Amino acid sequence: MSLKVLSEKYIRIALAGNPNVGKSVVFNNLTGARQHVGNWPGKTVDKKEGVYKKGNITAYIIDLPGTYSLTAFSEEEIVARDYIIYEKPDVIVNIIDALNIERNLYLTFQLLEMGANVVIALNKMDLAEKSGIKIDTRSLERELGVPVVPTVAPRKEGMEELVHKVVESSSKKTSAKLRYSPEIEKYIERLEGIIRSSADINKVFNPRWIAIKLLEGDNDVLDKIKGMNGGKEIVSEVSKIKEDMKSELGDPEVAIADARYSLISSILKKVVRGKGKIPASDLLDKALLDKYLGIPIFLTVLWAILQFAFIGSAPFCDFLGDLFAFIGNFLTGITGIPFVDYLLFGDYGIIQGLGAILSFVPLIMALYFALSLLEDSGYMARAAFIMDRAMRKVGLSGRTIIPMIMGIGCNVPAVYATRIIPDKNDRMVAILTNPLIMCGARLVFFSAIADAFFGAYAGDVVLSLYLLGIIMVFVVAIILRKTLFKGKASPFVIEFPVYQKPSLKVATVRMWDRGSLFFKKAGTVILIGLLVIGVLTVTDARTLSFTDNPENALISAIGKAFLPIFAPLGWDWRLIVAAIFGFIAKEIVLGASAMLYGVGEEEIASKMASMYSPIGMYGYMVFIQLYIPCIVTIGAIKQETGSWKWTIFAVAYGIILAYIMNFLVLVVGHALLR
Amino acid sequence: MDKVEIWSGLISFLYILYGTLQLYNGLLEWWFSWIGLGAVQLGIKLAGAYIPNSFPEPFSGIFLIVIGAVFLKAIYLRYRGLDEYRGFLLAGWALAMIMMAVNIIVIIADILDIYYPLLWGGEIGEGWKLASDAWGLAPHLVIGLLASPLYFTVKDLIKELMPGRE
Numbered sequence: 001m002s003l004k005v006l007s008e009k010y011i012r013i014a015l016a017g018n019p020n021v022g023k024s025v026v027f028n029n030l031t032g033a034r035q036h037v038g039n040w041p042g043k044t045v046d047k048k049e050g051v052y053k054k055g056n057i058t059a060y061i062i063d064l065p066g067t068y069s070l071t072a073f074s075e076e077e078i079v080a081r082d083y084i085i086y087e088k089p090d091v092i093v094n095i096i097d098a099l100n101i102e103r104n105l106y107l108t109f110q111l112l113e114m115g116a117n118v119v120i121a122l123n124k125m126d127l128a129e130k131s132g133i134k135i136d137t138r139s140l141e142r143e144l145g146v147p148v149v150p151t152v153a154p155r156k157e158g159m160e161e162l163v164h165k166v167v168e169s170s171s172k173k174t175s176a177k178l179r180y181s182p183e184i185e186k187y188i189e190r191l192e193g194i195i196r197s198s199a200d201i202n203k204v205f206n207p208r209w210i211a212i213k214l215l216e217g218d219n220d221v222l223d224k225i226k227g228m229n230g231g232k233e234i235v236s237e238v239s240k241i242k243e244d245m246k247s248e249l250g251d252p253e254v255a256i257a258d259a260r261y262s263l264i265s266s267i268l269k270k271v272v273r274g275k276g277k278i279p280a281s282d283l284l285d286k287a288l289l290d291k292y293l294g295i296p297i298f299l300t301v302l303w304a305i306l307q308f309a310f311i312g313s314a315p316f317c318d319f320l321g322d323l324f325a326f327i328g329n330f331l332t333g334i335t336g337i338p339f340v341d342y343l344l345f346g347d348y349g350i351i352q353g354l355g356a357i358l359s360f361v362p363l364i365m366a367l368y369f370a371l372s373l374l375e376d377s378g379y380m381a382r383a384a385f386i387m388d389r390a391m392r393k394v395g396l397s398g399r400t401i402i403p404m405i406m407g408i409g410c411n412v413p414a415v416y417a418t419r420i421i422p423d424k425n426d427r428m429v430a431i432l433t434n435p436l437i438m439c440g441a442r443l444v445f446f447s448a449i450a451d452a453f454f455g456a457y458a459g460d461v462v463l464s465l466y467l468l469g470i471i472m473v474f475v476v477a478i479i480l481r482k483t484l485f486k487g488k489a490s491p492f493v494i495e496f497p498v499y500q501k502p503s504l505k506v507a508t509v510r511m512w513d514r515g516s517l518f519f520k521k522a523g524t525v526i527l528i529g530l531l532v533i534g535v536l537t538v539t540d541a542r543t544l545s546f547t548d549n550p551e552n553a554l555i556s557a558i559g560k561a562f563l564p565i566f567a568p569l570g571w572d573w574r575l576i577v578a579a580i581f582g583f584i585a586k587e588i589v590l591g592a593s594a595m596l597y598g599v600g601e602e603e604i605a606s607k608m609a610s611m612y613s614p615i616g617m618y619g620y621m622v623f624i625q626l627y628i629p630c631i632v633t634i635g636a637i638k639q640e641t642g643s644w645k646w647t648i649f650a651v652a653y654g655i656i657l658a659y660i661m662n663f664l665v666l667v668v669g670h671a672l673l674r
Numbered sequence: 675m676d677k678v679e680i681w682s683g684l685i686s687f688l689y690i691l692y693g694t695l696q697l698y699n700g701l702l703e704w705w706f707s708w709i710g711l712g713a714v715q716l717g718i719k720l721a722g723a724y725i726p727n728s729f730p731e732p733f734s735g736i737f738l739i740v741i742g743a744v745f746l747k748a749i750y751l752r753y754r755g756l757d758e759y760r761g762f763l764l765a766g767w768a769l770a771m772i773m774m775a776v777n778i779i780v781i782i783a784d785i786l787d788i789y790y791p792l793l794w795g796g797e798i799g800e801g802w803k804l805a806s807d808a809w810g811l812a813p814h815l816v817i818g819l820l821a822s823p824l825y826f827t828v829k830d831l832i833k834e835l836m837p838g839r840e
Contacts, residue, residue, distance in 0.1 A: 280834035283761035290762075293744055300737040300769060304776050311809075312779045315786035322791070460704060501836045 011059045011170045012087070013052075016080060016111060017095035018104050019066030020497075022123045024048075025153035026095055027063040030163070057167060062089070068103070070110040071218065074422035078220065084116055085205060090170040092116045093162065098128035098135060098150075099279075101272065105264045108144070112178050115206035119165050120148040121158070134273040143267045145177065180259040187245045187252075188212055194237050198230025214238045215245065216253045281499050285382065294386040301383075302405070305374065309367040316362035324355020339546045343534045350530045361515055364440040367409045369511040376502035380405075385496070394474040395481030396433075397426040404473065407437030408466075409514070411629055415636040425485040431640055432480065432650050433473045435629035438466050441586035445593075446621055452605030453614045461618065465625050472626060472657065533581055533592050550574075550596055569623070569662050570616045579624065586630050615669035619662040627658035678827050679752055682745050682763065685770070685821045689742030691716070692813035695728040697735030704732060723805035726816035738813055741769045764828045764835075767821060774818025780809040 017023045027035070031050025048063035064083060065076035084092065094111055096104040101122075111118050122137060141148045147165040151158030179185060191211035195201060201210065205225070213221040214234070222238075225231040242252050249255040288297055328351040335341050344350050374380055380402055388398020399421045407414035414434050421427040438446070446465055450458035536555040540547040547553055558580070559573025566576050574596040582589040597607045608617065628651045629637065638647040675683075699713040717724030744766040751759035781804075788802045804810040 278757055280831050283758060283831065284764055284835060285761070286758045287744065287747075287761040287765035290747070293740070293747065296737075296740040297744065297765065297769065300740045301772070303733060303737050304772050307776050308779055312776075312783050315783050315790055318787060319790050319793075326794075499835045 008056045009058070009167065009170070011057070011091065011166065012089045013059050013061045013166060014083060014087075014089040014092045015061065015063045015095060016084075016092050016107065017066060018068055018097065018100075018107060021066070021095045021097040021100075021104065022151075022153040023063060023066060023095045026093070026121060026123070026151070026159075026162075027061065029153060029156050029159050030059070030061055052163070054163070057163070059163075059166070067107065069107055070114070071216075076422070081114070084111070084114055090117065091166045092118050093121055093166060094118050095121045095123050095151075095153075098122050098124045098133065099131060101135065102264055102268055105267070106260060109178060109260050109264065112144070112146070113206070113212055114209045117169055117172075118146045119162070119169050120144070120146055121151045121153075121162050122148055123151045123153050125150045125158075126152045126155075131279065132274045136271045136273070139271040140267070143270060178263065180256075180263060183249060184255060184259045187215060187241055191215060191234075191238065191241050195234055198228065198234065200229040201225055201231065201234070204228075212256060215242060216256055217242075281496070284499065285496070288379070288382050289386055295390070298383050298386055301374070301379070305367070305370040306408075308370050309363060313362040313366040317359045320362065321355060321359035324351060324358065328352050328355065339538065342546075342548065343538055350527070350534050354527060354530060363443070364409055365511045365515040367440060368514040369507050371405060371409065372507035372510040373502040373504075376500065376506055378497045378499040381496050395477045395485075396429060396474070397421050397423065400426070400430045403430055403434055404437055404470075407434050407439060409440050411435050411437065411439045411633040412636050413514075415633060415640055418640060425481075428641065428646065429477050429480050429485055431637055432646065432653075433476050435633055435637075435650065435654065436469045436472045436476065436626060438469045438625055439586065441630065442589075442624060445586070445589045445624060448605050449608060449617060449621065452609040453612075453617050461621075465621060468622065468661075469625055472661075476653070476657070529581055530592070533577075533596075537596065555596065569619060569659070570612075570666060571620065572611075575620055579620075579627065582624060583628055583631060586624070589624060615666060615673070618669070619665035622665050623658040623662040625658075626654060626661055628654045675753075678763075678824075679749050681824065682749050682752075682766075685766075685817065685824070686742045686745035686749065688813070688817045688820065689738050689745065689770075691742075692726060692728055692817065693735045693738030693740075693742060695735070696730065696738060696813065697732050699728055699730035700732030700735055703730035717811075721805060723811055725811045726813040727808065727811045729808035729812060734814075738773070738817075741766060741773065744769060760828070760831055763824065764831050767824045767828050770818050770821040770824075773814040774822070777809055777812050777814040777818065781807060781815075784809065 015023050015027055027048060027050065030052045034053070035048060035050030050061050050063075052059040052061055062083065064080040067074070067077045067080050069077065070081040070084075071077055083089070092111055094108050096108065108118065108120065120140075122135065122140070125135075128135060135150075137148045137150050147169060149158050149162045149165055151162060153159075180188070188208065188211050191214060192207045195207040195210050201207070210221060210225065214225075215238070222235065226235055245252045245255065288294060290297075328345050331351070332345040333341055334345070374383075383405075384398045384401050386398075387401040391398050391400055400418075403414040403417040403421075406417050411434055414437070415431055418427050418430045418434070421430055442465075443462070446462050447458075450461040454461045533555065536558065537550050537553050538546055538548065539554045540552050541554045541557040542552075544554075550556055555577055556573050559575075559577040562576045562580075563571075563573060571579075574593070577596060578589045578592045581592045593604050593608065597604060597611075612620075628634070634647060634651065637650050638644065641647060695714055695716060702709065702711055702713060713728075713730060715724045715728055717726050717728065719725075744762055748759045748762035748766055751762060784807050785802045788798055788800075791798055800806075809815075
């Protein structure tokens with residue numbers, strides 16, 4: 001169909017729709033290379049804008065963030081609706097997925113409530129036909145009162161017709177009006193009448209939309225109109241009307257949502273033919289999200305990942321450990337300077353310490369490889385959904401499960417991963433509790449020690465520490481949610497990505513990136529930390545000369561200075577020093593221990609077993625598990641919270657919690673043994 | 675009952691049976707050794723090894739039972755004539771294949787762990803033996819092999835689910 005030739009026309013168009021409906025494809029079809037990606041001012045949401053030019057038509061197109069509705073729970077929703085309210089685009093092209101028309105129409109209704117000038121692009125028509133779904137687009141047009149254009153965006157089908165309808169609509173004011181049931185309408189119209197009396201508010205907002213939003217209890221809208229002329233009067237009337245509505249229909253927000261879905265359902269009965277067979281992804285989702293089997297399936301997958309990571313990487317870990325021991329032995333005596341040789345290549349020198357740490361790199365890489373496969377397959381998002389109900393009971397969003405799983409590898413990317421949590425309070429709680437998850441670095445120390453102290457029960461002990469971390473996440477989350485981060489938990493809406501064959505290439509790249517990061521960290525932070533510890537260990541506290549007895553060294557003076565604080569926990573100065581330097585990087589706890597006890601990496605566990613009791617060592621491990629995050633994690637927390645206050649809080653509460661739990665272990669442990 | 679239901683039923687039964695055995699043996703060894711009961715094996719003994727070998731690991735046992743439960747639900751839904759059974763069958767098959775893969779990887783890791791010192795002319799003690807490796811002929815591998823032919827029942831669903839990366 002050819003475009004009507006009109007006089008030079010300039011149109012502003014906004015694209016709106018649910019995520020993954022093909023909005024970006026439509027945007028790319030219309031703008032081609034004439035596009036730019038930036039950020040919405042003051043937000044972390046992408047802003048995509050471009051230009052369509054054909055003949056005498058020039059259209060400025062903005063691709064609004066994909067949203068399921070226009071409430072104010074997430075940045076994306078606020079950005080989308082504020083743009084529509086304040087910028088008042090000439091036309092909103094609402095892209096709808098024909099395979100999920102019922103879900104998509106919820107947003108359409110909200111656009112029509114705003115009085116927006118809407119043209120619908122009914123996308124993925126080819127897939128709908130394949131599934132046996134027939135949609136009568138003319139009927140849908142009649143029911144909604146707006147143009148509906150069938151499209152297949154990847155093949156550019158329907159694009160010309162869409163542009164034609166957009167141009168036509170831009171010169172007409174929308175007349176589309178959805179009417180809900182009379183019971184709901186009477187309250188909407190009652191409030192609408194009051195709102196119409198305020199000229200200032202009418203100039204900016206659609207009165208019907210304001211009425212609906214106020215009845216729903218939308219605080220963002222309430223704040224917007226409060227400060228406007230006539231706003232206070234409207235606000236005082238709202239609560240009266242809401243009370244009346246509540247006594248007749250129940251919660252107004254629920255009643256309005258029900259009304260929308262009821263109208264959607266009645267429209268679809270008229271326009272959609274053929275249910276279509278159940279898509280494969282829905283069939284698999286029925287199993288993976290099963291009410292009773294969903295969580296056990298998730299735990300099974302998680303267990304398989306951990307088995308793969310720990311047992312699968314074991315030979316590589318052992319190989320690296322042997323390699324560093326060989327390097328240390330080979331280089332011993334090479335400098336000819338006893339002090340330097342001792343520090344660097346001795347049985348408990350820096351090379352051995354570094355080797356103890358780096359030998360766990362294969363474990364971290366294997367974990368990341370497996371987690372990447374899981375994410376790539378599309379299952380991770382489903383896991384978040386399954387866990388949501390359980391997580392919500394402790395004040396955490398279901399999305400928190402993803403950073404929690406990543407925290408098993410390392411807390412640093414896990415803290416950054418909290419960006420996927422849209423609600424600010426949910427996100428803060430997730431950031432502050434993530435360091436309680438046992439990361440691979442702590443595992444380095446625990447694995448070595450558990451074996452020496454607990455023999456056949458070593459696996460149990462390490463597992464108990466994992467579980468302790470998870471339990472503490474829940475406990476701290478509940479406390480934070482009831483105190484510092486009070487508020488209603490945000491509704492959990494997540495778009496499931498399509499299932500796909502996980503890419504070995506992508507997983508390998510991610511695994512390599514993570515491993516390289518670890519090596520980089522080892523080459524900088526950890527090496528410097530070990531160097532500092534090493535120098536302090538071989539420098540006599542009184543004479544500042546070389547000593548091979550750590551008891552006389554500067555390091556023991558540092559540890560002994562803190563003895564009064566940690567004596568109730570049964571620690572000696574070595575445990576104190578190892579814990580202090582664990583702040584630099586948790587991996588250092590093991591490497592430092594080797595230096596402090598004057599033994600090689602292979603003997604450290606048995607040396608410690610001869611000096612401490614199992615209960616005392618378990619208490620120490622509990623402390624290491626729960627206390628302050630490492631310096632890199634602290635940096636990540638500062639970056640993501642943007643606040644020194646919360647960063648210091650994360651450090652402080654960790655130390656206090658760890659101290660209390662260590663003490664409790666001793667008390668309970670000794671009581672049980674009596 | 676058709677072939678698929680019978681075979682899935684057998685797989686489900688085996689997973690639940692050997693999962694229960696591993697859970698029992700694991701509980702005995704890890705926490706209740708003071709009771710004094712011995713481990714139970716229900717495999718075929720061949721050259722000193724049981725096939726399958728129910729090594730004592732309670733968590734492994736629990737997760738084998740979970741896989742059995744998924745297959746059981748698939749059979750139940752198919753018996754009721756509901757299309758949803760295909761999703762459960764696929765989920766059960768996928769979990770079975772994941773467990774089998776983990777088992778194979780563990781065997782390879784165990785072999786590497788014993789023989790890598792040969793890289794620098796080191797000595798190895800006792801070499802690796804399938805019979806002496808707990809994971810050697812574990813239920814994860816043996817029942818996984820039995821479950822693998824179910825691929826032909828679920829392959830259309832897999833193709834529809836994952837047509838290939840863009």
